[in-house]
Amino acid sequence: MGGKASCASKVDGLEVAKVAEFNKTTRMKEVILANGKSILVVKTDSGFYAVGSKCTHYGAPLIDGNVYNGHIRCPWHGACFNLANGDIEQFPGLDSLQSYPCKVKSGTVFAYHTSEPAEPVLRPMCKMSKRSHVIVIIGTGISAVMCAQTLRQEQYDGRIILITKDKQFPYDRTKLSKVPGIKWNEIKLRDPDFFHSYDIEIMLDSPVSKVRFPDRTVVVDNGKDTTLVYDKLLIASGLRPRSYGPVIPGGDLKNIVTLYNMEDASQIASQAAGKDVLICGSSFIAMELATSLKSKAKHVNIIGRSRSPYGIVLGPATGKAILNHLLEGPDGNKVRYWGIDEVKSFEGNAKKEVVKVLTMKKKAFDAQLVILAIGAIPNTDFLEDTPIRLNQQDGAVCVNKFLETSVKDVYAAGDVTQFPTEFSAKGRASICHCGIATHHGKVAAQNMMGKEMTVHQIVPFFWTVVAGVNVRYAGYGEGHSDTAIFGSLESMEFCTLYRRSNRALGIATVNCDPLAAQMADEFQAGIKYKHDYPITVLKRFPKPPVVGEKYFGFKEDIAEFATYDLRNAPAKKPTDTDNLRKKSRSVVNLND
């Protein structure tokens, strides 16, 4: 019998498969319907299921994904759908899958309600019916949007107000470094009509300057002295990129830019054409920008503190393999990576535009556009000198596993938080990924509605694209002490396992889907490996690892002479968190 046979329609279903077509290795079949749309038939231990075949995020074919424990995980970015009802349960993405009840009769699988389109499904949402209760959300990023959507799905019928510095309706930030000239219409999270239809108010171009917690008031610096009174508040203000500013001579010259929003991205796209571009930093944003700008720019120089891109996060061998691929690809000859170096100063012309960059290693580069990709800082200045507990090191908002802050009825979600996670050896971390931020938005809304939902068990999943190669990362390799690389670095088909004490913490995969999705499911399930390496990896790559790297104190890959400690500059001085913790402990236990 199919898993949802009891719900099956009495009318005849559509024959979609024979039971004999499935076995231990073949558990999925894609079926094209008369309307041209396709559905995915999946066999699990508990029966047959049928759902839309394309991921609701960016349309990945789910037949290439991983089936585990009644769920299917997308091979591209790790979204996870419940096969029984199509619900999206891990993210990115905002919508669920259409699901079709299945029944098995005499060795044939029938799916019902197949006239329903195999399109993304938005679960039913209510509208506002009472203005007296107000939830204010600071931000319009993915966590804010998911929170507002979930509130309406949870039948919250009060006022919802989103306040943002952004000038545009919500969009997907992850595309900005991959396609800097991209238009809002191509990356919008929802149409403005969506927000109007469900009475979700959005105040654009409205920076919050202060929150007065005793009288539950949000102060908006929009020239009109607007204040909003809330019953519940979500802080989802994300990060902002670091910049050198006056820390480095010439750091405030024109054409030294950072990338965070659409305006930054389109400025970068238009200014890079025919120019010498210099990118500071070796993070995934730096490498994505190098990839997307190399065809437009005259030259792209990347200066990184680590020997190869991505530093300790992906490890030198993995970083080098990806860099080589970038350099060998089309226009790769225009790109150069300069490791173990750092900017010393910038020189400008009479118009105060940057023209030259000097480095610690005494190198000089012509540059008419400099892009800083040197990390990011939580947007929490408006919380200074308030009872909200901030992390002493970086100013992130400390939350418990329910995403509650140290102040009653105030929640925080997404990149701005430091939250409890089982995947960090320290028990808490700031993990700034789109999928995590979306999940936070959902959990915060559910907890505002009185459900006790937690965030600490969600496995992180990240992706990046370099010169056409998709890199996926599942798990959390913080503090790994060694890596093991399986496959072939030369042909760019490999995975890197990040381990500590023989325990796999995370995996990066290059051109070997759905390995990252499979490992994400195993990390999620808390599988303890009895062998040196996970069986799933050994099944994909039966030969022993080709490279292994050991790390001793994580220092050897960082520029020894680095004089600027950018971890602390120019972040704001954190508030006196110890006192705040004492004050707030009676309200919320942040160690949950």
Ligand SMILES: Cc1cc2nc3c(=O)[nH]c(=O)nc-3n(C[C@H](O)[C@H](O)[C@H](O)COP(=O)(O)OP(=O)(O)OC[C@H]3O[C@@H](n4cnc5c(N)ncnc54)[C@H](O)[C@@H]3O)c2cc1C
């Ligand atoms: C260029 C780029 C590429 C990325 N690529 C990837 C990727 O490939 N994969 C991935 O998983 N993640 C990626 N990320 C990270 C991902 O975009 C974030 O994890 C995600 O956007 C976080 O969502 P959020 O809602 O927490 O915050 P954000 O999206 O940062 O939203 C914060 C919101 O708060 C608003 N705000 C801030 N301060 C104030 C204030 N004082 N008053 C009012 N509003 C305020 C901002 O205007 C914004 O609307 C990328 C990020 C960037 C910048």
Ligand code: FES
């Ligand atoms: S396309 Fe499936 S998670 Fe992005």
